Amino acid sequence: MGRIICCGLGPGDPDLMSVRADREIRAATQVAYFRKKGRPGQARRIVEGLLAQNVCEYPMEYPVTTELAFDSKEYAQLLADFYDAWADRLARLAREDNVVVLCEGDPFFYGSFMHxxxxxxxxxxxxxxxxxxxxxxCWNVVGQPIALGDDVMTVLMGTLPEEELNRRVNNEDALVIMKTGRNLVKIRRALTAAGRLEEAWLIERGTMPGERIARLExxxxGDCPYFAIVLVHGRGRRRELCE
Structure with missing residues (x-):
């Protein structure tokens, strides 16, 4: 069997990749990466200038992104077929030489590679x-600790039903809300209902070119791109430690 090496690229700044990932990427002869059709792909942008001149590139273009409801049967089937086909192809390519697969962030934290x-x-x-x-x-570029003392950090998806979002944001602990984009209005309503909108930050393209940090309020x-995340810093024992 050949080797398939998935390299977690970190949050977007190439300087934040691990030494090991950098070494594997520079030595790669075959590189695969996910991207939306018609786009260069965020993973590919991160490694610009690092790949060898003779590297063979394999863009894995999603058959669907936001065109269909993510919980529909058609969406699930299209993506299942996509992952099946690319698993077959990568297994064949690996018999010729090692294959490096690029993945933004960490591969096992909501990364497509896990499929x-x-x-x-x-x-x-x-x-x-x-x-x-x-x-x-993202929370490092804000310059505040996301969690302190006995805070519990909750990671939520903006795609959750509004009732579920309302229930989960109604606490005093740290919140990370991903998959914002077209869900931002719903997220704002949930945070407003919980009395936490004033504490919330929107970080767009954190650590990347074009980075923007702003209060969500x-x-x-409608001004929210795909690469954006909402943070609400925890309270925990912060107040009593500061007193």
Whole structure:
């Protein structure tokens, strides 16, 4: 069996990749990465200038992104077929030489590679190199500790039903809300109902070119790109420690 090495690229700044990931990427002869059709791909942008001149590139273009409801049967089937096909192709490519798969953030933290990982079991020698999760890059650029003392940090998806969001944000602990984009209006309503909108930050393209850091209450509801995350810092024992 050949080797398939998934490199976690971190939050977006190439300087925040691990030494091991950098070494594997520079030595790669075959590189695969996910991207939306017609786009260069965020993972590919991060490694610009690092790849060898003779490297073979394999863009894995999603068959669907936001065109269909993510919980529909058609959406699930299209993506299942996509991952099946690419698992087969990567297994074949790995018999010729090692394949490096690029993955933003950490591969096992909501990364697309995990769907290939399960399909490639027993078909290739698999290695996963950890990366800094995108949310860690975002809370560091804000310059405040996301959690302190006895805070519990909750990671939520903006795609959750509004009733579920309302229930989970109604606390005093740290919140990380991913998959914002077209869900931002719903997220704002949930945070407003919980009395936490004034504490919330929107970080767009954290650690990347074009980075923007702003209070969520100051952002227009429709002004939210894909690479954005909402943070609400925990309270925990912060107050009593500061007194």
């Amino acid at each position: 290939l990982y399960s399909r490639l079991q027993g078909r290739a020698e698999l290695h996963v190199i950890a990366g800094i999760p995108g949310m860690a890059g 100051d952002i227009e509801p």
